[in-house]
Amino acid sequence: MPLGAAPPGAAPEPPREAGARRARIAFAIVLALLGLWTLHGFLPALVWGAILAIALWPFYRRVRRRWPPRGHDILWPSVFTAGVALLFLLPLGLLLLQAGKEAGSLLRWAQEAQRNGMPAPPWLATLPFGAAQVSAWWQDNLADPGATAELLGRLNQAELLGLGRQLGANLLHRAVLFGFAILTLFFLFRDGEALAAQVLRGSARALGPSGERVLRQMVASVHGTVDGLVLVGLGVGVLLGIAYAVAGVPHPTLLGALTALAAMIPFGAPVVFGAAGLVLLAQGATLAAAGVVGFGMLVVFVADHAVRPALIGGATRLPFLLVLLGILGGVEVWGLLGLFLGPAIMAALTLLWQEWTAA
Known part of the structure; x- marks a missing residue:
């Protein structure tokens, strides 16, 4: 049934009332756009x-x-x-x-x-x-x-x-x-x-009827993304903080906390443990620098390609590819907000597609 059409068997809407309803909708849309423009900053x-x-x-x-x-x-x-x-x-x-x-x-x-x-x-x-x-x-x-x-x-x-x-x-x-x-x-x-x-x-x-399901799916996506980003980032920070302490990096606790924050952003953790490797290299500890960088690459690879997609995809029932594209594409378009908006948008689109194509 076309959007705005009267249900089958219902009396047709008088032209004056139909015009007034369309005017109210147009006025509401204009007000919404003005409100978004006012608050865009x-x-x-x-x-x-x-x-x-x-x-x-x-x-x-x-x-x-x-x-x-x-x-x-x-x-x-x-x-x-x-x-x-x-x-x-x-x-x-x-x-x-x-x-x-x-x-x-x-x-x-x-x-x-x-x-x-x-x-x-x-x-x-x-x-x-x-x-x-x-x-x-x-x-x-x-x-x-x-x-x-x-x-x-x-x-x-x-x-x-x-x-x-x-x-x-x-x-x-x-x-x-x-x-x-x-x-x-x-x-x-x-x-x-x-x-x-x-x-x-x-x-x-x-x-x-699908409106409530779409919203609940998006909320579940935010919960899953928070778990996947925050919990995994903390885990990466703890593991690499231990590695920093073992390798003799200065300020291992502070650097581990910084690594945890950076690990919540895609490709953020390598910047931190790469800098730690350079510090060790400047001190002449070549083997320790290689160990920190190699261990960091292993931890980040496992976190980004196994643990994080499993947590996010399990909460939103999204395939691995959509989770990865949602995170990376969201960051590219929306910045840090895209870490959460990307998977949420993918979850909503997936649910609408499943309902549209259901037999």
């Missing part, structure tokens, strides 16, 4: 708040049932929202503190290099090929204090200042979006049940 924050609320909702509901709220019902929304904020802010604060310490050491190293030059590190002599040529270039260009001062002097201070300002503006913008995401999360926790009922009724009116 804050849509990522709203979507992040919704994803966090969906991921934590089962645990939040169990806590509410165990200890029912009283009064204005703001205690548990405030507690959960504050917990999520601290979960992000505490590791970030530790990283910034460590970066500040390392920045001071880097500044002192640059000043020392300008005065005395940069002596060639011992590991240059252990390179499997080109050791003599690289050592000679280092002696000619970096070991001499004058050459080092000239090299460091080539850095354009104006460009560095502009880069710092741009970085500061981007960080401020991200901080504002994070604040709105946390604020959105609070209101979703407080009014989530009423909002969920409204969304289910709206989807049933828009898509018919």
Whole structure:
């Protein structure tokens, strides 16, 4: 039956009422587009708040049932929202503190290099090929204090200042979006049940009986993606943190936490354990560097191609290929939000296709 047509046997709609209904639909569409345009700068924050609320909702509901709220019902929304904020802010604060310490050491190293030059590190002599040529270039260009001062002097201070300002503006913008995401999360926790009922009724009116099933499938996809990304990322961080400690990498605990965060993003963990391998190589520990990089590649391969697709696909009943394409394609189109939106969209499309082609 065409969309908007009257059911069989029903009286035809009067032309005036049909025109009024079409005008209301057009007006609603225009208002919705204007609303999206007005909020487009804050849509990522709203979507992040919704994803966090969906991921934590089962645990939040169990806590509410165990200890029912009283009064204005703001205690548990405030507690959960504050917990999520601290979960992000505490590791970030530790990283910034460590970066500040390392920045001071880097500044002192640059000043020392300008005065005395940069002596060639011992590991240059252990390179499997080109050791003599690289050592000679280092002696000619970096070991001499004058050459080092000239090299460091080539850095354009104006460009560095502009880069710092741009970085500061981007960080401020991200901080504002994070604040709105946390604020959105609070209101979703407080009014989530009423909002969920409204969304289910709206989807049933828009898509018919399959509307509720599509939404539930998308919610299950978000849960599966959170499990697949967060839990697997934590597992990768723990395993590689142990490897860092065994291999003698500086700050193994902090580096393991950074690896866990990076492992939640496709192809993020190799950047961290690759940098750890370079640090070991600079210290002359060639075998340990190769071991860390090789073990990291093995762990990430197993996590990305076996464990993660199984967790996400098991929750959404999606084939492995659609899970992988949903994650990678979602990241390419939507950025980090695509980690969750990609599999959710694939899950909804798969369910609609199955219902459309069902005998």
